[in-house]
Amino acid sequence: MSEPLRVAVVGAGVGVNHIEAYNSLPDLFAVDVLCDIDAAKAGTIAAEHGISQTTSRFDDLLAGDLDIIDICTPPSLHFDQAKQALLAGKHVVVEKPFTRSLAEADELAAVERESGRRCCPIFQYRFGNGISQLLHLRDRGLAGQAYVATVETHWRRTAAYYDNPWRGRWATELGGSLVAHAIHSHDILTYVLGPAKTVFARAATRVNPIETEDCAAIALEMEDGSLVTLSVTLGAEEDMSRLRFCFAGLTAESNRSPYNPGTTPWTFTAADPARQTEVDAAVAEVPVLPERNAGQFLRLHTALTDGGPLPVSIADARASLELATAAYYSARTDAVVTLPLDRDHPLYEGWLPETAKEEA
Structure with missing residues (x-):
């Protein structure tokens, strides 16, 4: 060895x-x-x-x-x-x-x-055994075309969290809930469904007196035609993350673990009893491997x-930044943003507000 x-x-x-x-x-x-x-x-x-x-x-x-x-x-x-x-x-x-x-x-x-x-x-977050089960079901043809999905990142962050001097500031944390918190579950979304086609976003600072956003609501149309909603807050009374996918022939839902929604148990539901039997058998085929880091x-x-x-x-991680960049641009301009973003896009050189760019 x-x-x-x-x-x-x-x-x-x-x-x-x-x-x-x-x-x-x-x-x-x-x-x-x-x-x-x-x-x-x-x-x-x-x-x-x-x-x-x-x-x-x-x-x-x-x-x-x-x-x-x-x-x-x-x-x-x-x-x-x-x-x-x-x-x-x-x-x-x-x-x-x-x-x-x-x-x-x-x-x-x-x-x-x-x-x-x-x-x-x-x-x-990609490396959870529940995610592996979902991907295996898709590979086996037991999840048809995607219809809709929802991703909730509902966490609790109090003022004490921001005692660290680089948190909550554009110049040092580079953003709020979209790049520091929800980015993990949003990455799982695109890992499963592929890239987004259009993005429309709203973002706000409502929970703590910080520079960056701590709440967001985003609507996506994916390249495969499915529709997705993303809900983000740092003002929940509990920490919870949840992903739910509705495919033809299968609905898949994660557990509620805030920092490991990719782990088991996931719930995989098929309305047809015979298909449910196939789904259960396929899930049992997936080996258990180390998770997270x-x-x-x-x-x-x-x-x-x-x-x-x-x-x-880098290409995988760039996709997550492209989605966040599009969300920031949409939230600031009220525009529906079409992906991919090219070098001529106004935020290609960075999504920080102008005042934060000067500070950085």
């Missing part, structure tokens, strides 16, 4: 979740370094998770003997750090949103090609060692 891939994790916030996922796959990965500007915090977390080295300097990692640099810093830093890591000859894992614009996404794709390294943005990293290891497709590519 080959040696585990050597990883540096940058950022000791959500980065802890990444460390735990890598450590759950000890034959595949070894987290050698934890990088964080808070040296004391990094030292404590490193000791808890068996990490031998810490540093407060990102540049230290670029010359290090590493295979992967995993970037879990505030969003405004993602693009620059991912670009530096690729140019230093490292593979990159990067949290969402992975860039500040579609233009940066396209630039990072070019850097990836030129570097010969690979960049895998994080969309861990561990599920993504398991597939990442295969891609890096065998040369197969990445579990999430």
